[in-house]
Amino acid sequence: MFSGLVREIAPIKDFKENKLYIQSPLRPKIGDSIAVNGACLTVIENKNDGFILELTHHTQEKIATENLQYQAHIEPALQMSDRFDGHFVQGHIDAIGEITQIKHHHNQSDFLIQVPSHITHLLIPKGSITIDGISLTISECTHNLLSLTLIPHTLKQTLFHTYKVGRRVNIETDMIVRSIAHILSCKKQNQWDQFDQITLGY
Structure with missing residues (x-):
């Protein structure tokens, strides 16, 4: 983990x-x-x-x-004694995306990434995502595109400051979203009733 x-x-x-x-x-x-x-x-x-x-x-x-x-x-990998920041990441790559646009501003940099259609249902605005091992927050997602907003610290402390349009990147979707989507896809009954039963059980 x-x-x-x-x-x-x-x-x-x-x-x-x-x-x-x-x-x-x-x-x-x-x-x-x-x-x-x-x-x-x-x-x-x-x-x-x-x-x-x-x-x-x-x-x-x-x-x-x-x-x-x-x-x-x-x-x-995390140890039990480690402080936990970021979000839960398994290190299992779901797809490869491609950077289609980069815009640098005074206090932020915006990246637009094209993603395969088979993971678009796992992308949630303001949700978590891992790009090349970096825990980030999705700014927006429409169709097969997701946008990210990086602060200057993140840009400088990672390889993102070297990235160019056309670069392919490793994508891991949020583990919790992925798990819920899988559970719902396996249910033949009323899916939201099943989801309620699962969440109420915790």
Whole structure:
């Protein structure tokens, strides 16, 4: 489990076949989970200057692997003692979006991202979303587009300040919204009655 608050922007030393070599002062244990641009990966080897993670064929098909060349957002899995900010993030990429517009203003930057139609029902205005491992709030969403508003601090402290129109990004929708949508899609009876029963049970 992750929070969507990136702890490090790490250089990528090598990416060949299924192995991703990250340069970092972080010393994870073998088997630890690390989110790289939002994708949960497993540490398989430690090096003097970093660690190596493994990407399955399935993972490589689901993420924007072309962005694993120079630098990446890194977040170790949460520990029970960690302070929790951001939102609940699993590190499971739902789709790849594409930046179609960027507008920089005095105290904010607006990003417009085109998303695949199969996740549009999971996007809620003012709801949470994870883009390349960053926990963000959706400003607006219409049809196959979502907009994000980043404050200068977020822009500077992440790789977003390097992003250009046409860049593909990893998207993970909000886990709670996704879970509710799945439950409702599986119910053949009156779906809202079923939803009420579920929520009242907590």
